[in-house]
Amino acid sequence: MSAYDKVLAARDTKKPTSRDYIKAMFGESFIELHGDRSYADDKAVIGGVGMLNEMPVTVIGIEKGRNTMERMERNFGAAHPEGYRKALRLMKQAEKFHRPVLCFVDTSGAFCGIGAEERGQGHAIATNLMEMMTLKTPVLSIFIGEGGSGGAIALAVADEVWMMENAVYSVISPEGCASILWKDSSKAAEAAEALKMTAQDLFDLGVVERILREPTAGDRKMFESLKLLICRTFEKNLAVPVDQLTDLRYQRFRKIGKVK
């Protein structure tokens, strides 16, 4: 598969969305919690609490929607500032009760629009980056589809970042990159190659810790083993003193692109 094939696979509308993951792993125990407490409830971001096996967990996911109606309602997984603020509110809640935070990332990017700018898209993302870095509870982010730039990293300042084998994560979409650099968006395939945005590339660059086999909808066994893996990681990180945990998190990012 070429890099651009991976991009297309990451965008495939038939693959499981955050809701599918939450449903498959949390089942009936998931209780959705709405709103950012200052403006609105952004439906592009789903959040709440639930039990992962025996463990209470806060789970947050960017939701693209599974059919046209849902995609419209979810704004195609492009969150507004209130979406990122809702996510942060739930993370702070998790910190208070020392519950691990699990994030699912699947977005082409933070929404670009008048309202998003007026309500401080940049500020909302920046605040998440800052606060997540010192969140005193384990954080794990899993990329299940597209990881579009600032809108993705706003939910990915974590102790570990995992990616599905066909997920991508990039500073800019290959189409955007091609049209800016070469004034030709049809060169997206070349740009995808150049950007090193596939899970495999990112693993080699030391940006992600783990590449996962992707479950298909209804594949109970795969979801079960993923659940087990997540639980084990949280157990391990819950045992680490929080100051040490946040220091490790800082060092994880500190070393990326560090100049000798």
Place this chain on the structure above:
Amino acid sequence: MDLFAFIKPKNELEQSAETDVKKPYVPDEMWEKCPECGTLLLTTDVEENCQVCSKCNYHFRINARKRIAMTADKDSFVEMDAELVSDNIIDFPGYDEKLEKSKKSSRENESVICGTCKIGGIDVVIASMNAEFMMGSMGSVTGDKITRAFEYATEHSLPIIVFTVSGGARMQEGIISLMQMAKTSGAVKRHSDAGLLYITVLTDPTSGGVTASFAMEGDIILAEPRALIAFAGPRVIEQTIRQKLPRDFQTAEFVQDKGFVDRVVDRRKMKKVLTDLLRIHNYGEAEI
């Protein structure tokens, strides 16, 4: 004089005048045209006026060195990490050439200059971004230098002032540039948790990954008049929503109205405002 001169188009009039009267030689660099109101200004006057148009108050874009010279007390600036240069980490086509070109044209090694200085006699760490280097885009060295500046400030209990100007993350460094948003934010947070003051000054233009990280993380966020401050640039938004944006959208004044900038400050008053803010936060007392 030509009887019909008055009905000739203006440019033709000017042309004929030029051939008739020998104009004194005026070197181009003596004049600067204000991009906002079109007034021709004497370069020396603009220089004296902190690179602000005396007629319409337009703030000319200035480079990082000039910015530091305007802000720091005379001869107090000591640069840090000046020798750091970017690598083509992900082997991006054309990036090596682009870096070389930027280095040559800007005569700088990267898109940010960091160091220590005194402002009104008060010790601070200062970082000033440079639009002349790849439009102030944030690569790994930019991110690393800013992170180092914050770490230095934290270690030495110093306040920090950052002047931002940036087109955003540098796509030629792929994901590594995106990671700098988290890295710098982490360093800001540690500085903040140590109870130290961070002031950002947003200048024209500040956008993308810089807006969505350290630019918006200051305890106090100042901005220069009419500076463009955005997450997504106006062209990207217009393409997305397929409608024209209002003229004042995303100016410093607009962003202040929306509640994301503390104060729009005229460049000529910037040093005084910064000094006053530092004093109010109890810095520099030992000097007195």
